[in-house]
Amino acid sequence: MSHIDLNKIDNMQYDVLREIGNIGAGNATTALSQMINAKIDMKVPNVELLEFKYLSDIIGGAENIVVGILFTLQGQIDGMMMFMMDLPASHHLVNTLMGKSDVDNSEDDFTEIELSALNEIGNIIAGAYLSSLSALTNITITSSVPYMSIDMAGAILSVPAIEFGKVGDKALLIETEFGDDMNTVNGYFILIPSLESYSVILSSLGL
């Protein structure tokens, strides 16, 4: 089994992790696109090794309010997966899903039914992401129920960051941005395998 040190990750390992992000996010984006019946484009995923102090600068700064939907992973790999969107994107998705695409309620709080729609969106996206990852690597991965939080990006990111903090001083983000023509839907997928799980993933792919 290959061993991995997050501070000394090589180009080959980077490429593989990026590709995993690419395939997972591709499937998740397709699922999302089908669900809301609209075209969604996805950017090439970014694999970044970030010091904690710069972590919350992604997704618009530490105080930007975002919806974070987090899943814990079990099975042959463990860790977390998080799906993050800003508030306008979340409202847009929920509105589209519920057939009120012409309503501007981006300043409002989510109603209970909207929150449950958001949870379901998270479920479908995570399911698509993880099943493609599972098919690619032939590794069994099961995920928990979705846990959702709507709060400052920094506060939400502190949860996965703490998991990384136990093994190192940087966080590895496999981050994918997606959006539609009008740029109304922008989000991030963040896959956070535990340290041992990187080795499992990489060795399943022959590295």
Add this chain to the structure above:
Amino acid sequence: MIKVGMADLNVCVAPNSITTLGLGSCVGIILYDQRNKIAGLAHVMLPDSTKISNNENKAKFADTGIDELINRMKVIGANPRGLVAKIAGGAQMFAFSKNNDMMRIGDRNVEATKAKLNELSIPILAEDTGLNYGRTIEFYPETGELHIKSVGKERKVI
């Protein structure tokens, strides 16, 4: 205003002020020398450096973070015997199921912070910890006020 990131710390002298944005399960620790109007802020992520093998970044842990903060404050003229503390953060951001180890990390960070401050006989003048929401904090050494901002809540001063 001086900005402190996650797993980071810094010091500040009045009339300047110091802030950290979006505290979640992490804890923001303010140490304050009232007489000299010198303050320090540490944004710690984990309770205990001795439980983790990779512990070079002192600002990451409650125990070593507080020690390092005091050292940095001494360098700019603070009196380590006259320090007081204010703390904030340690929230539980996601409602994980009960048997999940991640659930209590916010509480454990707060407990470890209090234990370390107690060991050093540094009194905690005020705290705003726990619950389930993020906090941005700003400290003003001129007045000793700690301002706390949260989503959908009034600004709080402790």
